[in-house]
Amino acid sequence: MLIARTKQDVQVQAGDAQRKRAYFCPSCQEQVTLKRGTRMVAHFAHRPHSVCRPFSESESQAHLTGKWQLADYFGTDYVELEPYLQALAQRPDLLLKRAGRNLAIEYQCSVIPVSRLQQRNLGYSEFGLEVLWILGADYLQKIKTVRQAEKWLRYSDKLGWYLIFWETRQQGLIIWHHLTMDGTGQLQGWAKVSNGQQYAKNTRITSRAVVQKLQRQVQMGLHYKLPKWLKLQQFCYEHHGLLQAISAICYQFTDTEPVICDSPVIWAALMTILLRERPMGSLIEQADLEKWAMQIRPYFDETQLIQCTVQQVVVSWKRQLQHYVTLLEHQGILKMLDEKTWQLVALPR
Known part of the structure; x- marks a missing residue:
């Protein structure tokens, strides 16, 4: 921890603490x-076998460094480092106070179970605090699929689906924004650095590669x-x-919402199979489509979007x-008649 008494x-930061004094x-x-030393960030540590719950976790040097840098980034006049919230027995890494709004900031460098994450979010929520999880640089290499990103994903009208990272070497935020899934379920989108640089997050996979990869998965899975x-x-x-005869149109179902942890092409294939059961010329209602989506939902692992509201997930x-x-x-294939009604005018091939 960076703060002791x-x-x-009297509250003292580790960088200002004096040796041989009691804290x-x-x-x-x-x-x-x-x-405190030449190769480590100044910090306080509990003695072995401490039973202190809020401060019991050992912290890496990257985590300690990141907290200092984030405090400086957001402005030390607006940030309280490691405030202990006694009512919750929790302490966010930072508490940001701006424009009458308090925001708990957690800088996460290590792996954390979903149950622990939900527990901490619930605690902050009951205390009336919004929480923002900022991921350490190691996550930049770890996160490639929706499965790996699901518990951190957030949504906003400005950024779409996004993740936030802090890079200690660059001393800057990196925001992956407008994230979608390609046909194989890999995340794609844009990355923006706090210095203004922006670039594509990854190389988009070609349509042919999607077809080959999924056909191989189907073949091996059934074999x-x-x-x-x-x-x-x-x-x-x-x-x-x-399943081996997925309609060609389904392979074009890409750039989709990260609401499942599977290929959106397979999701579209099941929807299309239900569509093909309807006679040519049939009217397709919005209620029909919603019913089909619910019917196939058990066949896919839904994304655990625990950083989002129920309404955000429904709208997604x-x-x-x-x-x-x-x-x-x-x-x-469908001809629109009104906002909630279409006519089936051709069958998917």
């Missing part, structure tokens, strides 16, 4: 040890009788289709469905 209950944890009141693929194939059989699913309908319209 003296016997006189105490602001939470448990145990005496702590000042650690080795993997439960996920057998379950999907059974659905296809029941609705007069084959609506955009996902609209994206699918728009694709069908552009391919001349």
Whole structure:
């Protein structure tokens, strides 16, 4: 930790602390040890076997450095370092106070279980605090798929789906924004650095590569009788289709919302199989599409968007469905009659 208290209950930062003086944890009141050297960030540490819960986790040098840098980035006049919230027995890394708004900031460099993350979010929420999780630089290399990003993803009208990182070497924020999924379920989008630089987050996979990769997954999944693929194939059989015969149009269902942890192409394939059961010329209502989406939902692992409100997730699913309908319209399969009604004018091939 970066903050401790003296016997006189005066708050002291580790960088300003004096050796041979006694300092105490602001939470448990145990005496702590000042650690400062040429190769480490000045900090206080509990003695071995401490039972202090809010300050029990050992912190890496990257984490300690990042907290100092973030405090400087947001402005030390607006930031309180490691404030102990006694009512919650929690301490955010930073508490940002601006324009009458308090924001708890957590700088996360290590792995944290979803249950622990939810518990901390709930604590802040009950205390009336919004929390912002900023990820350490190691996550820049770790996160490639929706599965790896799901518990950190946030949404805003300005940034779309986004993640925020802090890079200690560059001493700057990196924001991955307007994130979507490609046909294989990999994340794609844009990255913006606090110095103004912006670049594509990754190289987009070609349509041919998507087809080859998914066909290989289907082939291997069925060959080795993997439960996920057998379950999907059974659905296809029941609705007069084959998983190996995905309609070509489905491979164009990319740049989608990160609401599932699977390929959006497979999601579109199941929707299209249900669509093909309807006679040519049928009227397709919005309610039909929503019903189909609910019908196939159990076949996919939904993204755990725990940083989002229920309403944001609901709206995201609506955009996902609209994206699918728009694709069908552009391919001349559905003809729009009004905002919630279409006519089936061609069958997907």
